[in-house]
Amino acid sequence: MAPDLVIVGSMAFDSIKTPFGKVEKTLGGAATYASIAASLFAKPGVVSVVGKDFPEEHLEFMRNRGILTDGIEIADGKTFHWAGAYEYDMNEAHTLKTDLNVLENFSPNVPESFRDAKFVFLGNTDPRVQLSVIEQMDIENCFAALDTMNLWIRISKDTLTAAIKKVNAVFMNDAEIRMYTGTPNIVKAAKEVLKLGPEFVIVKKGEHGSLLFSEDDVFATPAYPLENVVDPTGAGDSFEGSTMGWIAKTNDTRESNLRKAMIFGTAVASFNAEQLGMSKLIEITREDVDERVELMRRITRFD
Numbered sequence: 068m069a070p071d072l073v074i075v076g077s078m079a080f081d082s083i084k085t086p087f088g089k090v091e092k093t094l095g096g097a098a099t100y101a102s103i104a105a106s107l108f109a110k111p112g113v114v115s116v117v118g119k120d121f122p123e124e125h126l127e128f129m130r131n132r133g134i135l136t137d138g139i140e141i142a143d144g145k146t147f148h149w150a151g152a153y154e155y156d157m158n159e160a161h162t163l164k165t166d167l168n169v170l171e172n173f174s175p176n177v178p179e180s181f182r183d184a185k186f187v188f189l190g191n192t193d194p195r196v197q198l199s200v201i202e203q204m205d206i207e208n209c210f211a212a213l214d215t216m217n218l219w220i221r222i223s224k225d226t227l228t229a230a231i232k233k234v235n236a237v238f239m240n241d242a243e244i245r246m247y248t249g250t251p252n253i254v255k256a257a258k259e260v261l262k263l264g265p266e267f268v269i270v271k272k273g274e275h276g277s278l279l280f281s282e283d284d285v286f287a288t289p290a291y292p293l294e295n296v297v298d299p300t301g302a303g304d305s306f307e308g309s310t311m312g313w314i315a316k317t318n319d320t321r322e323s324n325l326r327k328a329m330i331f332g333t334a335v336a337s338f339n340a341e342q343l344g345m346s347k348l349i350e351i352t353r354e355d356v357d358e359r360v361e362l363m364r365r366i367t368r369f370d
């Protein structure tokens with residue numbers, strides 16, 4: 068079966084500590100969060116790798132949500148493990164451990180049935196893997212978006228830049244885009260990334276919302292004002308997964324629709340932050356999301 072949206076990225080066991088709770092080796096990873104979020108809107112197909120220690124029940128769970136798992140390789144070795152901690156200012160994750168394990172030598176093989184998909188999300192993972200997927204897809208006829216993080220900007224910037232040049236949209240958080248461009252001002256930094264080729268740059272600012280830059284427009288949305296933030300892990304990935312899921316479902320890549328997509332992404336990400344790991348994300352329904360989107364409409368209206 069063909070997916071609406073191909074999602075690439077890490078699949079992981081996450082160990083998370085926040086001022087409000089902790090959890091060891093729970094299901095995580097960029098592609099996991101993004102695909103679960105995207106499945107609220109569209110049919111995602113995941114390209115990733117896990118180790119032999121990855122429980123089959125997790126894959127079963129994903130399939131039950133309509134996620135295609137044919138592109139998930141089960142390799143000899145251990146699943147990627149990430150450990151992170153947050154302080155009271157939860158906008159910044161402090162990475163305590165990155166055990167790449169099977170991610171280290173992963174060479175993706177995009178299933179034949181995925182190759183004609185019209186939407187691709189290259190979630191956070193080694194830019195070498197992102198570029199390999201770009202090469203296997205008919206990228207000129209896709210709407211492709213990419214995300215990354217500080218580790219890859221530090222150790223693999225040239226490959227990352229080669230991937231950025233091929234995509235339509237780039238997601239980065241404020242610290243990452245400053246780091247990538249060496250430019251302290253976010254507006255200037257976004258313009259520098261636009262110059263590399265993408266039509267859109269989306270800057271995520273955690274609890275301060277996100278910005279969408281295109282050649283001659285800017286859109287800003289706040290985050291949903293949550294009283295109860297327990298764990299922001301996966302907020303970025305679930306924002307991106309649902310933004311791309313909405314775009315794929317509506318098959319509309321105009322700037323006006325990206326604005327709408329970001330509001331759906333904002334709503335989904337806000338649920339995700341209310342509980343540890345992905346425990347809340349897996350509970351919510353499309354009706355819950357629509358309700359929060361209506362609240363977003365109310366809090367952003369001023370005329």
Ligand code: AMP
Pocket residue numbers: 077078079080081095096097149160165191192193216218219299300301302303304305
């Ligand atoms: P975020 O949405 O930015 O909070 O992303 C959190 C997810 O990113 C966690 O579930 C981690 O497993 C995953 N992650 C952390 N470090 C990396 C990395 N270097 N490459 C890919 N994924 C990562």
